[in-house]
Amino acid sequence: MALREHYECVVVEIDDDGIAWATFNRPEKRNAMNPQLHYDMEHILIELETEPSAKVIVLTGAGNSWSAGMDLREYFRETDNDPEAQYKSFMANKHWSWDILSNSRKPTIAMVNGYLFGGAFVPLANCDLVVTDEDAIYGLSEINWGIIPGGIVSKVIVDKMPFRNAMFYSMTGRTFDGKKAVEMNLADIAVPADKLRAETIALARELMEKSPVALAFTKQALRAVVNMDVPQSYEYLMTKIQALQFMDKEKTRARGMEEFLDNKTYRPGLGAVKREE
Numbered sequence: 001m002a003l004r005e006h007y008e009c010v011v012v013e014i015d016d017d018g019i020a021w022a023t024f025n026r027p028e029k030r031n032a033m034n035p036q037l038h039y040d041m042e043h044i045l046i047e048l049e050t051e052p053s054a055k056v057i058v059l060t061g062a063g064n065s066w067s068a069g070m071d072l073r074e075y076f077r078e079t080d081n082d083p084e085a086q087y088k089s090f091m092a093n094k095h096w097s098w099d100i101l102s103n104s105r106k107p108t109i110a111m112v113n114g115y116l117f118g119g120a121f122v123p124l125a126n127c128d129l130v131v132t133d134e135d136a137i138y139g140l141s142e143i144n145w146g147i148i149p150g151g152i153v154s155k156v157i158v159d160k161m162p163f164r165n166a167m168f169y170s171m172t173g174r175t176f177d178g179k180k181a182v183e184m185n186l187a188d189i190a191v192p193a194d195k196l197r198a199e200t201i202a203l204a205r206e207l208m209e210k211s212p213v214a215l216a217f218t219k220q221a222l223r224a225v226v227n228m229d230v231p232q233s234y235e236y237l238m239t240k241i242q243a244l245q246f247m248d249k250e251k252t253r254a255r256g257m258e259e260f261l262d263n264k265t266y267r268p269g270l271g272a273v274k275r276e277e
């Protein structure tokens, strides 16, 4: 399998820098996620994971929306009486937005360019880093039409946001902006709309200076220890550090030590060790 030339609901392109842009592409529906978008993302993320030219993966949306959440017509109402179709699309959703995204070995960035509602909080939470338009509009709107933040949304918001904020925004359905998203730990950086892309590219380039295998191990380690106690974390991290030395064919650690301790040509506190081209 390989990336296809065309996907019905997502545009994917890998630029010369090595940034893979996956753009939800249903702007006329504010990029609401229908079953086909889930099937497209499932295929795209698996392919990007194994595509060497893709170094950093950015998820964004076409038009004025990142995603208006699950497609209320196609994802919910049209499959309410079709358990087989519902199972397939629910599983595709879970597969890409949870399993594949949270297990990606490549850095993933959500570039939030506009509306972000409901079910879209799941891929947002599973991206490693988030750069947002400061005026983007976020909302846990479920209460407004009589449901709870379902799928796994309730779980991701209490894991990511301060509990009191999660309760407030889920119970009121009020919206909040990108600046507030940063304040509540849902996003890392908020910038004006006209700086959003440049800020995302700068962050992606910064990540590309690091050792890719060290980045992958860092991501895995942080995600894994969340569910471990202290003795387990010590044990796991000790083993993980040893595994990294075995896996890092560029020998970044040894080179960094040599440059810092012996040659005095590099300071680890002041940036990434220079990688060979």
Ligand code: COA
Pocket (backbone or CB within 6 Å): 028, 029, 030, 032, 033, 068, 069, 070, 071, 072, 073, 074, 115, 117, 118, 119, 141, 142
């Ligand atoms: N599911 C299905 N269709 C959606 C959708 C969703 N989540 N969000 C937007 N759309 C559709 C609208 O039905 C409309 O379709 P139409 O042109 O066939 O009538 C189209 O997208 C444009 O939406 P519209 O509401 O006219 O755009 P807007 O710019 O005025 O408002 C939103 C944008 C995002 C504020 C508004 O569409 C909205 O509230 N969407 C629902 C968000 C939500 O509650 N999501 C949670 C789902 S889990």
